Amino acid sequence: MPHQTPDPSLPAELQIAYLGGVLDHLPQGISVFDAELKLLYWNAHFLEVLDLPADAVHAGVPFEDLIMFPASRGEYGPGDPVEHVRARKALALRFEAHRFERTRPNGRTHLVSGEPLLIDGQLAGFITTYTDITDRKRMEEALQISHARLRSIIDNIPGGVTLFDDNLQLLACNDMLRRLLDFPDALFANGLPSLETLFRFNAERGEYGPGDPEIIVRDLLARARQRIPHIFERVRPDGTVLLIQGQALQDGSFVTVYTDITELRRAEERLNHLAHHDPLTGLANRLTLDEHMRMRVAEGTRDQRRFAVLFLDLDRFKTINDSLGHQMGDALLVMVGRRLHAAVRQTDLVARLGGDEFVVVLSAVEQEASIAHVAAKILTALSAPYVVNGEVLHAPPSIGISVFPDDAQDAVSLLRNADTAMYHAKAQGRANYQFYSEELNRSAMARLDLERKLRNAAAGGEFELWYQPQYRACDGQAIGVEALLRWRHPQDGLIPPDRFIPICEDNGMILDIGRWVMEKACAQLASWRNAGLAPLRMAINVSARQLRDTRIIDLLRAQIERHGIGPGELEFEVTESSVMERPDEAAFILGRIKALGVSLAIDDFGTGHSSLAYLKRFPLDRLKIDRSFVSDIEHDCNDAAIVSAAISLAHGLGLEVVAEGVESAVQWAQLKALGCDELQGYHFSRPLPAEQLEPLLRAALNLPAAGATPAGPQDPACP
Numbered sequence: 190m191p192h193q194t195p196d197p198s199l200p201a202e203l204q205i206a207y208l209g210g211v212l213d214h215l216p217q218g219i220s221v222f223d224a225e226l227k228l229l230y231w232n233a234h235f236l237e238v239l240d241l242p243a244d245a246v247h248a249g250v251p252f253e254d255l256i257m258f259p260a261s262r263g264e265y266g267p268g269d270p271v272e273h274v275r276a277r278k279a280l281a282l283r284f285e286a287h288r289f290e291r292t293r294p295n296g297r298t299h300l301v302s303g304e305p306l307l308i309d310g311q312l313a314g315f316i317t318t319y320t321d322i323t324d325r326k327r328m329e330e331a332l333q334i335s336h337a338r339l340r341s342i343i344d345n346i347p348g349g350v351t352l353f354d355d356n357l358q359l360l361a362c363n364d365m366l367r368r369l370l371d372f373p374d375a376l377f378a379n380g381l382p383s384l385e386t387l388f389r390f391n392a393e394r395g396e397y398g399p400g401d402p403e404i405i406v407r408d409l410l411a412r413a414r415q416r417i418p419h420i421f422e423r424v425r426p427d428g429t430v431l432l433i434q435g436q437a438l439q440d441g442s443f444v445t446v447y448t449d450i451t452e453l454r455r456a457e458e459r460l461n462h463l464a465h466h467d468p469l470t471g472l473a474n475r476l477t478l479d480e481h482m483r484m485r486v487a488e489g490t491r492d493q494r495r496f497a498v499l500f501l502d503l504d505r506f507k508t509i510n511d512s513l514g515h516q517m518g519d520a521l522l523v524m525v526g527r528r529l530h531a532a533v534r535q536t537d538l539v540a541r542l543g544g545d546e547f548v549v550v551l552s553a554v555e556q557e558a559s560i561a562h563v564a565a566k567i568l569t570a571l572s573a574p575y576v577v578n579g580e581v582l583h584a585p586p587s588i589g590i591s592v593f594p595d596d597a598q599d600a601v602s603l604l605r606n607a608d609t610a611m612y613h614a615k616a617q618g619r620a621n622y623q624f625y626s627e628e629l630n631r632s633a634m635a636r637l638d639l640e641r642k643l644r645n646a647a648a649g650g651e652f653e654l655w656y657q658p659q660y661r662a663c664d665g666q667a668i669g670v671e672a673l674l675r676w677r678h679p680q681d682g683l684i685p686p687d688r689f690i691p692i693c694e695d696n697g698m699i700l701d702i703g704r705w706v707m708e709k710a711c712a713q714l715a716s717w718r719n720a721g722l723a724p725l726r727m728a729i730n731v732s733a734r735q736l737r738d739t740r741i742i743d744l745l746r747a748q749i750e751r752h753g754i755g756p757g758e759l760e761f762e763v764t765e766s767s768v769m770e771r772p773d774e775a776a777f778i779l780g781r782i783k784a785l786g787v788s789l790a791i792d793d794f795g796t797g798h799s800s801l802a803y804l805k806r807f808p809l810d811r812l813k814i815d816r817s818f819v820s821d822i823e824h825d826c827n828d829a830a831i832v833s834a835a836i837s838l839a840h841g842l843g844l845e846v847v848a849e850g851v852e853s854a855v856q857w858a859q860l861k862a863l864g865c866d867e868l869q870g871y872h873f874s875r876p877l878p879a880e881q882l883e884p885l886l887r888a889a890l891n892l893p894a895a896g897a898t899p900a901g902p903q904d905p906a907c908p
């Protein structure tokens with residue numbers, strides 16, 4: 190807008206003084222030229238802004254003289270300053286209003302604005318204003334930088350961002366938001382949409398679940414207006430999970446960050462599943478079982494409800510796993526898990542504790558009969574043969590049962606008692622189920638105590654090896670000894686092998702103990718041979734577990750070489766049941782033992798379930814008739830008949846017969862009459878430590894002993 194001069198009715202001096210005073214107080218530099226472009230007015234800032242020498246500036250100075258100063262300083266760019274001045278003057282002479290920014294060499298920027306000066310509507314000159322906008326420019330630049338920085342943060346943030354103002358108008362959002370929420374480009378075609386538009390778009394495509402979109406949008410807008418900070422998760426219709434965090438900013442705007450946490454949630458779910466499930470079978474694991482049982486105990490206590498815990502252990506799993514490999518074992522466990530799951534209700538819990546141990550928690554079972562019914566159902570399901578990789582496998586379970594609150598009132602004790610009952614089921618012949626009882630608990634405790642003591646027995650030198658002689662039936666000539674293990678506990682005294690050997694077989698300790706027995710017995714055999722007590726045969730008891738450990742062959746070979754043991758000097762006694770468990774495997778390992786010159790005897794003959802076909806296949810030398818048939822042979826004609834048949838059978842198979850448990854001369858006579866080859870029993874000698882047995886052996890071998898008269902056992906047939 191053209192400027193007006195002061196009131197023209199005022200005297201000219203006043204007008205000038207007035208103008209000069211006003212101009213000097215303005216923050217801008219001001220210059221006024223007349224219509225001939227001669228300087229009329231200027232203020233102090235004008236000199237400063239253009240850095241003009243004060244003595245060069247006076248009224249009437251032509252425009253071109255003034256601008257020659259900046260031109261010669263190169264402020265209009267390189268080139269001839271006179272040309273610059275001429276070009277500028279030509280422009281000025283057009284008296285057109287103009288506005289531009291100019292940055293001077295000192296770095297300060299001015300907004301230069303020029304306007305024609307009109308007096309009475311007639312062009313009277315030109316007025317130019319120089320406003321120093323350096324600070325404003327710097328602020329604007331700083332603002333631009335910070336805005337760009339903010340933009341770049343928003344664009345690079347690993348989540349979707351929206352920023353909206355008081356009026357719920359979107360101020361900013363990033364590409365990630367559009368991608369995360371699948372917003373089409375059309376939604377942004379006319380710039381940033383309002384929050385309401387976004388809400389409506391989402392509501393209509395079912396993003397917020399079912400419901401009337403109008404109502405949903407109204408609610409959402411009402412909530413947005415409250416501007417309450419929030420953090421929540423939203424599951425989108427496609428299953429992705431968004432974490433949505435909203436926060437009001439100081440300037441009144443509201444920022445919301447959307448983070449895709451789908452993978453995080455899935456990883457959490459996977460971790461949670463892993464933490465609560467057995468990775469092999471997918472069944473619940475111990476942690477879940479503990480939590481479940483604690484809940485059942487709490488519910489049962491509150492509602493006075495019973496529930497049952499079934500502890501299962503597969504009877505032949507270890508053998509299958511050891512002989513057929515872990516892959517087969519694993520496949521079998523998976524099948525067991527499936528069968529178990531199918532045998533119980535959805536509300537019951539099936540868990541695998543590890544190895545071949547499973548637990549089933551039957552909820553809300555009131556009657557013992559119904560618990561037994563489920564146990565029988567599980568037993569039947571798991572006893573059916575499994576076909577794994579073409580192999581038919583049998584792994585029936587032994588099941589122990591404890592009932593809440595009858596047998597225990599807490600989860601740990603319930604599980605322990607079910608475990609105890611399971612051991613009882615195993616002791617009862619396996620493949621059956623047993624309920625827990627207090628008596629069972631006592632025997633389990635005693636067993637635990639014994640097991641604990643056993644762990645120190647070897648290190649404490651508490652084992653001893655005793656020997657019981659064996660005699661030729663016809664003349665009472667000593668022909669060998671059987672090595673029998675003894676455990677002398679410092680407090681409990683002598684503990685019979687029947688009490689601790691089954692435990693050692695269960696927990697695997699028999700492998701180390703059996704090795705010790707073999708080394709000790711072989712050393713004793715060599716020692717007696719060196720002392721002239723020969724020929725003697727050393728019989729060693731070997732359990733099924735030892736036979737499955739192929740290291741037994743190396744151990745045996747080493748002992749034979751070390752002590753120069755000849756063929757037939759060593760004998761292994763194996764029980765019927767141990768070789769009948771896996772007869773093919775047993776036949777193989779027994780063949781290798783036999784090949785080392787070790788003779789073989791079947792122990793406890795008559796107590797197991799021998800298959801004659803297999804007996805024939807084993808490379809045996811002797812049958813040992815169990816003492817239960819011998820103990821009453823003189824009175825029980827059935828026993829006599831059994832012993833007689835066993836002797837005939839053995840002889841028919843080319844085997845010799847040893848009768849054990851001979852306690853009287855009458856039994857000796859009868860056994861001899863039945864054709865028994867060898868005898869062992871208290872009638873001749875109880876098992877004794879080596880040094881106590883030695884004089885007896887000398888006598889039985891008719892060897893002279895220092896200070897002793899040779900005397901063997903009395904032959905009833907040759908009095």
Ligand SMILES: Nc1nc2c(ncn2[C@@H]2O[C@H](COP(=O)(O)O[C@H]3[C@@H](O)[C@H](n4cnc5c(=O)[nH]c(N)nc54)O[C@@H]3COP(=O)(O)O)[C@@H](O)[C@H]2O)c(=O)[nH]1
Binds near residue numbers: 685730793813
């Ligand atoms: N795997 C291993 N088993 C072993 C070892 N040492 C012993 N055992 C087995 O422990 C069972 C019990 O043995 P033990 O208490 O030593 O009893 C033996 C004899 O004392 C007993 N016997 C012998 N004669 C008589 C008798 O006239 N009357 C009578 N009441 N008992 C008698 O018989 C046992 C010998 O039995 P067997 O071995 O079957 O010939 C026993 O099963 C041992 O095998 C070991 O080192 N390893």
